[in-house]
Amino acid sequence: MGSDPPMIILNNVLAYAAYGVATSTSDHTKEACVDFFSSEEIIDARDLLWGKCENGILPKMIKRQNTTTKKGLLLTTSDIIEAIQKLGDSGSMPIFAVEFSSLGRLPLAKPSEKCPISLCERMAKLEARVGECESAMTETNFAIASMQSKLSYASIAMQPAGPAPPGQQRMEDRQKELLRQNLVKLTADLDPIDIYDQLIEGDVFTFEDKERIDHE
Structure with a gap:
């Protein structure tokens, strides 16, 4: 039984x-x-x-x-x-x-859910969880903003060059090629003394460079 x-x-x-x-x-x-x-x-x-x-x-x-x-x-x-x-x-x-x-x-x-002490403990855990979520959200927003900044910079870098500033004209490829082919003819009679001052003023040459060239 x-x-x-x-x-x-x-x-x-x-x-x-x-x-x-x-x-x-x-x-x-x-x-x-x-x-x-x-x-x-x-x-x-x-x-x-x-x-x-x-x-x-x-x-x-x-x-x-x-x-x-x-x-x-x-x-x-x-x-x-x-x-x-x-x-x-x-x-x-x-x-x-x-x-x-x-x-x-x-x-x-x-x-355990009705006890005031337990309710306080659960509320503290909930507040801690909310704090973690807010921290994660802040980090996520920062990462998104950083990514958007990088994408914006990359987009600008990939754009074709714009028009030349006022008063200037960009040299075309055809003109560059003509200049390269006739470089010797164009510079045969060029006296570098005429442009030393401009080169030194523009930090292209130094006085030491000028003296070294003059002695060559």
Whole structure:
């Protein structure tokens, strides 16, 4: 014969506490329970759990005083969470369920997502992530601007030369060829003394160059 099926317990607080034990820390779970459920719901859940599962696994139930205060409710909720953990460790965990008509009496988030400390931690992580995205966006924009600048420079460099400045004319290839072919004839009677001053003034020649040429 197979083993007996697990017990089913219908209770909102116990179902949510068991879910918190599986997905969050004990501190987050008890804070979320106390912030959402009423003191009557928490006390009824405690009494139901011990009434159904008092089989030598659970410790003796402690009826906390001042359960109308948050401190008292936190202690009572801690007792419930500890009991659920003991049931799980012993392999005697019942099935905690919620009637469909009571679904509205369940928090809509995990305990770790409802805890203020956890929310601050998640917000800090989100802000850090946003900062990383902004930094990456800045680097991307800089890279795009640099690439656009390089493309613009390359485009200008590839453009054909424009017209000569006013008062000047560009030498055509035909004229260059004629000058090259007749260079000796054109310079045979040229006296370099006539242009020394202009060459020195334009930093083409120096006085030392002039003296060296004169002695040759």
